[in-house]
């Protein structure tokens with residue numbers, strides 16, 4: 001059965017059929033029943049004219065039958081738009097009776113019904129045995145009632161409708177007039193509901209509200225909401241437009257600015273630079289807020305003449321920002337076996353220290369996010385603190401940077417100066433990280449013990465505390481950068497010469513690893529394995545061209561250097577090799593062998609050895625041993641006598657304790673004068689002057705007591721002190737020798753200075769365990785219970801050399 005009859009082709013190329021053009025055959029549908037056309041998402045209101053697209057076979061048939069027989073149809077919304085072949089239960093119970101105005105088949109094969117809504121109905125029952133849905137329904141007659149409540153709502157509705165129609169630019173002007181002219185509240189409700197962009201379920205809700213008052217309220221509620229949405233969307237639209245216009249305006253102004261600047265000859269370089277910085281910002285991997293700040297500064301830069309001073313300082317700032325390793329992290333790999341190899345390869349000896357470092361690395365490997373302590377290497381210069389730090393960096397695959405804190409008095413050196421300060425730069429922490437080029441570098445902070453105290457320029461130690469504090473350093477704020485930089489991945493290591501000089505709060509946060517000096521044998525090994533090789537390379541020599549005999553090396557160690565570490569040793573070896581390099585370069589020789597005897601010509605006279613004999617050749621001079629921050633040293637106590645009235649004069653910037661110690665030594669000697677064979681008038685008729693030279697050694701503490709006593713005894717007894725004997729120990733007024741600290745450093749220093757016999761308090765005997773056997777073997781130790789025991793050991797026999 002073909003229901004399509006071709007009329008004159010319509011303008012829109014659709015084919016139309018007038019219902020009722022032919023006498024419709026009977027359909028066998030009762031008169032009180034209705035053909036139902038289910039729709040997926042359209043709610044048809046009474047009075048509304050709307051096209052309905054139909055696609056399902058059954059719906060097409062239903063529509064065609066209805067159109068052909070001139071019947072009205074029931075338009076009913078599906079409960080679920082997805083249902084393809086809905087049955088009665090899948091549809092809402094309330095629908096709209098509609099007259100078919102047109103049935104249209106478009107050339108592309110789609111079917112449409114153009115319907116006019118007439119009346120609400122409620123489905124009573126669906127009838128079986130039809131090829132489409134047919135239902136018996138009950139139509140709903142709108143009551144013709146009115147009341148002040150209803151009228152008030154109608155007024156509201158009309159006012160709001162006029163309002164939204166104004167806001168809908170595409171709404172035809174006559175709609176407003178139509179709405180204003182509607183008198184029936186039901187019609188007004190349906191008309192307004194059709195205008196709004198509501199969800200099908202919301203429209204269905206309105207359709208199903210039969211009572212007028214609640215229906216008016218519902219529609220009014222939706223209308224108010226809809227008006228609000230329209231208003232907001234209009235505002236957004238306006239803002240977007242304004243922003244767009246602003247942007248266009250900015251582009252235009254910039255173009256004009258460029259033209260002006262180019263007229264003034266100011267732009268070209270600037271534009272290229274700005275573009276370059278822009279790329280750098282994009283590449284820098286900054287956190288978002290930092291990137292925003294950088295872009296803001298860049299915009300400022302864009303508008304500055306590039307000849308201005310501010311331009312260049314802002315440019316420098318942006319360079320700093322973009323070059324920092326915001327996002328650069330080297331892969332941390334901790335392979336303990338490999339780390340051990342690296343530490344072994346770089347350092348001789350230091351077994352305990354290497355083990356401690358490996359333990360530290362093992363903990364980091366097992367718990368990378370945990371808080372590891374900050375290592376602090378404490379020891380004299382040149383014992384390998386820095387190079388241990390470098391090895392840790394190598395073993396963990398991190399970059400390395402170091403930073404000297406000695407003499408830093410100003411907080412701004414750590415934290416930078418604000419940009420308003422002329423010539424401002426970032427503080428040295430940020431500079432060091434910048435230099436390392438990775439956010440997880442090893443940063444070695446040298447000489448924390450030399451950090452200046454708080455002053456008007458702030459407290460650098462407090463700033464450093466913040467840098468080292470894992471709670472705070474993730475957002476470290478340098479004054480110059482003025483944006484936070486994350487230091488939490490930096491592995492900090494500190495070094496110091498003197499533990500006690502490290503500011504307390506800093507020391508509390510660090511794990512101290514002490515490095516003591518090296519013995520002569522250790523120095524020999526270090527020189528042979530590392531220093532000689534390095535100096536040969538530095539001077540462009542090979543082992544074939546230059547040979548340094550063991551004797552010569554040993555002589556350099558004890559006659560030309562006197563230090564706990566190996567820094568001067570390396571320097572002296574370097575001097576020797578430079579001498580050889582010159583000879584080889586002259587082409588006179590191919591191979592140079594350096595023997596001990598050659599050193600005099602190359603390095604000059606022995607620097608240390610003869611000093612002992614010379615200094616102690618007169619009576620009244622004793623060799624004491626001092627502990628110093630750089631590892632121990634020998635110290636000469638000089639006493640002399642001049643005619644006078646028994647005064648004691650002390651010079652050499654002695655500390656109070658040492659002065660008292662000199663007093664005590666003199667009193668003690670006077671007490672023992674008779675027994676030692678010193679005439680009492682020697683004290684009465686002379687002034688005694690005790691002087692302790694050597695400016696570099698801190699001179700305080702009681703441990704020079706024995707040496708003071710010996711110097712005075714030597715003076716008064718006219719017996720010089722043996723030149724290769726040195727001593728340390730505190731004395732009591734009764735002549736007992738009390739124990740002192742720093743034995744290991746003192747003994748090693750004595751050995752390096754050429755001493756052969758060391759006098760120690762008896763109670764310090766146990767401390768010798770710390771001293772390497774090889775050093776002990778080269779010395780004779782005498783343990784003193786009381787000072788008199790020292791006299792016979794140290795004083796030369798007999799001949800009076802002075803007076």
Ligand SMILES: Nc1ncnc2c1ncn2[C@@H]1O[C@H](COP(=O)(O)OP(=O)(O)OP(=O)(O)O)[C@@H](O)[C@H]1O
Pocket residue numbers: 346347348349350380381382383384385386387388446495526530565566567570
């Ligand atoms: N145990 C060692 N094995 C091999 N080389 C060593 C050893 N100890 C020190 N050195 C070498 O001695 C030189 C000086 O060491 P380094 O600079 O690390 O000393 P430092 O303790 O950091 O001194 P400072 O406190 O003055 O900075 C370096 O070249 C280092 O390689």
